[in-house]
Amino acid sequence: MSETAETRAEDPAGTGAGKISVRDLTIRYGDKVALSGASFDVYENEIFGIIGPAGSGKTSFLRALNRMSDMTPNMVIEGDIAIDGRPVRSWRNVYALRRRIGVVFPLPVGLPMTIYDNVALSPRLRGIKSKAKLDEIVERCLSRAALWDEVKDRLGSLGSLLSGGQQQRLTIARALSQDPEILLLDEFSIAVDPVTTMRIEDVLKELRSEMTIVLVTNLVQQARRLADRTAFFLTGELVEVADTEDLFTGNSKDPRTRDYVEGRFG
Numbered sequence: 676m677s678e679t680a681e682t683r684a685e686d687p688a689g690t691g692a693g694k695i696s697v698r699d700l701t702i703r704y705g706d707k708v709a710l711s712g713a714s715f716d717v718y719e720n721e722i723f724g725i726i727g728p729a730g731s732g733k734t735s736f737l738r739a740l741n742r743m744s745d746m747t748p749n750m751v752i753e754g755d756i757a758i759d760g761r762p763v764r765s766w767r768n769v770y771a772l773r774r775r776i777g778v779v780f781p782l783p784v785g786l787p788m789t790i791y792d793n794v795a796l797s798p799r800l801r802g803i804k805s806k807a808k809l810d811e812i813v814e815r816c817l818s819r820a821a822l823w824d825e826v827k828d829r830l831g832s833l834g835s836l837l838s839g840g841q842q843q844r845l846t847i848a849r850a851l852s853q854d855p856e857i858l859l860l861d862e863f864s865i866a867v868d869p870v871t872t873m874r875i876e877d878v879l880k881e882l883r884s885e886m887t888i889v890l891v892t893n894l895v896q897q898a899r900r901l902a903d904r905t906a907f908f909l910t911g912e913l914v915e916v917a918d919t920e921d922l923f924t925g926n927s928k929d930p931r932t933r934d935y936v937e938g939r940f941g
C-alpha cells in the first residue's frame with residue numbers, strides 16, 4: 676500500500692476519547708523507568724501543557740508519540756498511545772505517521788540549506804513541484820511563524836546564518852510546512868530571547884484553532900499563559916492533569932503540583 680493509501684485507509688474518524696489518547700503508558704530505558712503507567716487524553720485543538728522538573732519523562736513521552744523511540748537504543752514502550760484512535764505502534768510506515776506530527780526541539784535544528792529550502796523541503800517530498808505553489812507555501816509558513824518580514828529579502832541565504840531566535844522560528848515554519856495535525860514543542864524557548872519567546876507564544880495561540888499542540892515547557896508561567904490543560908510529570912509519574920487555571924489558582928489535587936507551580940522546587 677502506498678503511504679497515502681495507508682494514511683487514508685487507516686485514519687478513522689476517531690474511536691478514542693481524544694485526538695491523542697494515552698493508556699497505561701510506561702517508558703523504560705533498559706531497567707530505568709522514565710514514565711510509569713500514565714493515562715490521559717489530549718483533545719483536538721487544545722494546547723496541552725506538560726510541566727515538570729528535568730528528568731521527569733516529558734521528552735520521553737514526545738519520543739514515544741512520534742516513534743523517535745524506534746531509533747533510541749534500549750527504549751521500551753508499554754501501553755498505548757493512539758492518534759485518532761489508532762495506536763502509533765501500528766503504523767508500518769513511520770514516516771507517514773511523522774508527517775502528521777511537527778516537532779520543535781529545544782535548540783533549533785537548522786538543515787544545512789537555504790531559508791527557502793528549509794521550508795520547501797517537506798512540500799517537495801510530498802511531490803509539490805510548482806514554483807508558484809512552493810513560493811506560496813514558503814511565504815505562508817514563514818509568515819505564520821512570524822519570520823517572513825525579517826527574511827523575505829534573503830530567502831536564498833543559509834538558515835544557519837540567522838540568529839538563534841530566528842532559527843527557532845524557521846524550525847516552526849518548517850514544521851508547519853508539513854501541514855501537521857499535531858505540533859509538539861519541547862522547551863522551545865530555552866535558547867531564545869524573551870521577545871522572540873513572546874512572538875512564538877503569539878504564533879502558538881493563532882495555531883491552536885487549526886491543530887493540536889503539545890507544549891512541553893520548563894517555564895510554568897508559559898504553561899499558564901498558553902495551555903488549556905496542563906499535565907504535571909514528576910520523576911516518571913504523571914501526578915495530575917487539570918485545567919491550567921485550576922493548577923494556578925490553588926485548585927490542584929496534589930500538593931506536589933502546588934509546590935511546583937509556586938516555585939518551591941524544580
Ligand SMILES: Nc1ncnc2c1ncn2[C@@H]1O[C@H](COP(=O)(O)OP(=O)(O)O)[C@@H](O)[C@H]1O
Nearest residue numbers: 704707709728729730731732733734735736747
Ligand atoms: N536515551 C536514554 N537512555 C537512558 N536513559 C534516558 C535516556 N533518555 C532519557 N533517559 C532518562 O529517562 C528519564 C526521563 O528523561 P526525559 O524524558 O528526558 O525527561 P525530561 O524531558 O522531563 O527532562 C531521565 O531519568 C533520563 O535520565
Ligand SMILES: [Mg+2]
Nearest residue numbers: 733734735861
Ligand atoms: Mg526534556
